[in-house]
Amino acid sequence: MQLLEERIIKDGKVFSGNVLKVDSFLNHQIDVELLDKMGEEIKNLFNGVNITKVLTIEASGIGVGCMVANHFKCPLLFAKKSKTLNIKGDVYTSKVESFTHQCTYDIIVSKDFLKENDTVLIVDDFLAKGNALIGLIDIVNQAGAKLAGCAIAIEKGYQGGGDKLRAQGVRVESMAIIDEMDDTTGNIVFRK
Amino acid sequence: MQLLEERIIKDGKVFSGNVLKVDSFLNHQIDVELLDKMGEEIKNLFNGVNITKVLTIEASGIGVGCMVANHFKCPLLFAKKSKTLNIKGDVYTSKVESFTHQCTYDIIVSKDFLKENDTVLIVDDFLAKGNALIGLIDIVNQAGAKLAGCAIAIEKGYQGGGDKLRAQGVRVESMAIIDEMDDTTGNIVFRK
Numbered sequence: 001m002q003l004l005e006e007r008i009i010k011d012g013k014v015f016s017g018n019v020l021k022v023d024s025f026l027n028h029q030i031d032v033e034l035l036d037k038m039g040e041e042i043k044n045l046f047n048g049v050n051i052t053k054v055l056t057i058e059a060s061g062i063g064v065g066c067m068v069a070n071h072f073k074c075p076l077l078f079a080k081k082s083k084t085l086n087i088k089g090d091v092y093t094s095k096v097e098s099f100t101h102q103c104t105y106d107i108i109v110s111k112d113f114l115k116e117n118d119t120v121l122i123v124d125d126f127l128a129k130g131n132a133l134i135g136l137i138d139i140v141n142q143a144g145a146k147l148a149g150c151a152i153a154i155e156k157g158y159q160g161g162g163d164k165l166r167a168q169g170v171r172v173e174s175m176a177i178i179d180e181m182d183d184t185t186g187n188i189v190f191r192k
Numbered sequence: 193m194q195l196l197e198e199r200i201i202k203d204g205k206v207f208s209g210n211v212l213k214v215d216s217f218l219n220h221q222i223d224v225e226l227l228d229k230m231g232e233e234i235k236n237l238f239n240g241v242n243i244t245k246v247l248t249i250e251a252s253g254i255g256v257g258c259m260v261a262n263h264f265k266c267p268l269l270f271a272k273k274s275k276t277l278n279i280k281g282d283v284y285t286s287k288v289e290s291f292t293h294q295c296t297y298d299i300i301v302s303k304d305f306l307k308e309n310d311t312v313l314i315v316d317d318f319l320a321k322g323n324a325l326i327g328l329i330d331i332v333n334q335a336g337a338k339l340a341g342c343a344i345a346i347e348k349g350y351q352g353g354g355d356k357l358r359a360q361g362v363r364v365e366s367m368a369i370i371d372e373m374d375d376t377t378g379n380i381v382f383r384k
Contacts, residue, residue: 029305030254030268032261059250062222063268066258069224076222076255113221 001041001175004153005190007034008176014183018128018156026153027060027125035067035153038175042123042151043071045173049148051121053077053114055140057096057107057132061124064153068123077114079107079136092142096135107132109139116144127152127174130161137170149173156181157191193233193367196345197382199226200368206375210320210348218345219252219317227259227345230367234315234343235263237365241340243313245269245306247332249288249299249324253316256345260315269306271299271328284334286327299324301331308336319344319366322353329362341365348373349383 013021025031051072056065057079069076082105090111097104114120122136133150140147149171155162157177165172180189205213217223243264248257249271261268274297282303289296306312314328325342332339341363347354349369357364372381 023302024304025267028270028272028302030258030261030270032258032268033265035258036262058252059254059270059272062251062254063258063270066222066224066227066255067262069222070228070259073225075217076224078220078222078251078255080220080251110215110220112216 001038003034003037004176007031008154008178009188012188014181014186014188016183018159018181019183020154020156020178020181020188022154026063030063032063032067035064036070038064038153039067039069039071041175042068042121042173045151046072046121046148049121050119051148052118053120053145054123055079055109055114055120055136056123057081057136060126061132064125065123068121068151072121075113077109079109079139081105081107092139094135094138094142097129097131107135107139109143111143114139114143114145118143118145119148120145121148122150123152124150125153127155127162127172128159130165133161133165133170133172151175154178193230195226195229196368199223200346200370201380204380206373206378206380208375210351210373211375212346212348212370212373212380214346218255222255224255224259227256228262230256230345231259231261231263233367234260234313234365237343238264238313238340241313242311243340244310245312245337246315247271247301247306247312247328248315249273249328252318253324256317257315260313260343264313267305269301271301271331273297273299284331286330286334288327289321289323299327299331301335303335306331306335306337310335310337311340312337313340314342315344316342317345319347319354319364320351322357325353325357325362325364343367346370
């Protein structure tokens with residue numbers, strides 16, 4: 001998606017350790033209009049698929065998830081990262097290793113909101129090694145629901161998570177795929 | 193807002209300890225269409241005010257925040273609850289005591305995204321004792337920005353946080369205010 005690639009070049013900052021800082025428009029301050037246009041694009045890509053739930057993971061997936069679900073006119077369901085007082089009853093859980101936070105955590109989805117007659121689109125802001133997606137796909141499978149695919153804002157192609165999932169037959173649509181990033185020059189190369 | 197009150201009566205569940213579970217439409221599964229209508233209502237209430245930033249707090253504020261910011265055509269900024277690898281540089285911080293999680297945590301907003309020429313609308317899903325709002329207002333004040341007011345989905349009126357802020361001259365608009373809740377009967381009384 002050209003608009004997103006242009007925005008990454010304009011406002012994204014590359015740091016050592018494969019860190020791309022896009023917190024001016026994606027995961028701290030959110031450019032809601034940009035997310036809305038991503039939602040429109042993703043709706044077009046999955047046109048004809050009867051998505052009944054958009055599934056994401058807190059916290060930074062919620063913004064993209066909302067704006068995508070708004071185009072599909074279906075609810076957004078977000079996996080929680082820790083058990084709170086307000087989640088009771090039966091839950092699906094899976095384990096996710098976080099690249100950003102350098103830890104492993106549990107993700108939790110209430111069984112009330114994901115059923116075997118659901119067709120699920122998984123949405124997230126970033127895709128690196130694919131650990132969050134693998135956890136969310138695990139939860140979709142536990143529910144016996146159908147996975148339509150995954151829609152991502154920014155995929156770090158050089159970390160291989162997206163291509164690994166594609167090789168397994170999972171449909172992964174990323175609005176921008178970065179194949180190379182250089183923290184000394186700040187140069188970013190997108191996949192054609 | 194009648195639509196929200198009806199939805200709370202239909203799908204909300206009252207538990208002991210003043211817990212209202214609305215995770216079927218507000219803070220686990222999100223009814224994006226309902227949030228969009230709240231955004232429209234809030235835009236009407238603050239019509240004529242030139243809001244430049246909507247400010248909320250992760251995680252469950254992000255959904256409402258996005259759908260509100262979408263109507264104001266301005267960015268959403270969400271305060272983070274812990275310092276991550278991806279937030280660098282100068283930040284505003286404040287302390288918040290959580291009613292739901294029974295702990296105190298720091299909230300953090302990058303100084304890059306909140307300036308003294310901003311007019312800020314604070315948005316959140318819940319208002320109980322008002323601790324999250326007090327922390328967010330503190331951050332708006334630290335930035336020297338102008339506070340337009342606070343817009344909330346569900347206010348637990350009987351916990352007094354909203355009225356305390358109103359008494360201090362803060363404009364607080366809640367889409368539903370619950371004045372009484374009974375976990376034995378499930379009965380919910382809304383403020384007229």
